[in-house]
Amino acid sequence: MTENTKLLDxxxxxxxxxxxxxxRLLIRLDEDDRTEIDPETQRKKGYVGxxxxxTCLYQDEQTGLCLNWDNRPKVCRExxxxxxxxxxxxxxxxxxxxxxxxxxxxxxxxxxxxKIFVPYL
Numbered sequence: 001m002t003e004n005t006k007l008l009d010x011x012x013x014x015x016x017x018x019x020x021x022x023x024r025l026l027i028r029l030d031e032d033d034r035t036e037i038d039p040e041t042q043r044k045k046g047y048v049g050x051x052x053x054x055t056c057l058y059q060d061e062q063t064g065l066c067l068n069w070d071n072r073p074k075v076c077r078e079x080x081x082x083x084x085x086x087x088x089x090x091x092x093x094x095x096x097x098x099x100x101x102x103x104x105x106x107x108x109x110x111x112x113x114x115k116i117f118v119p120y121l
Contacts, residue, residue, distance in 0.1 A: 009118060012119055013081070020059060021098065022076075022084075023056040024055055027048040027056065027076065028046060029046055029047060029073050029075065033073040048073065054098065058072070085110075086101055087116075
């Protein structure tokens with residue numbers, strides 16, 4: 001594990017209401033993480049694949065857990081949702097759509113004392 005690795009308690013985060021929003025973001029892979037070959041282009045894929053519903057290819061539909069946790073890309077290991085305004089919108093929104101969350105995140109103001117943080121392991 002590198003010193004930049006973030007060990008967030010994602011299970012607790014989901015219980016708080018995060019809805020695993022980061023698993024819906026477009027995940028651009030670092031060159032070192034590009035191993036899968038795109039059959040159409042014969043090039044290494046630059047992004048993590050998505051399911052039809054827009055969630056990460058590796059997200060378990062029942063539990064929301066990452067099925068690729070031990071081998072997840074660097075960007076996933078280093079990401080810290082506690083510094084992403086979108087997390088606060090997701091916690092407070094009744095919407096389930098990332099496009100709605102993105103629109104809300106442009107206009108909403110959440111005071112520092114009202115923020116919810118996902119704990120670290």
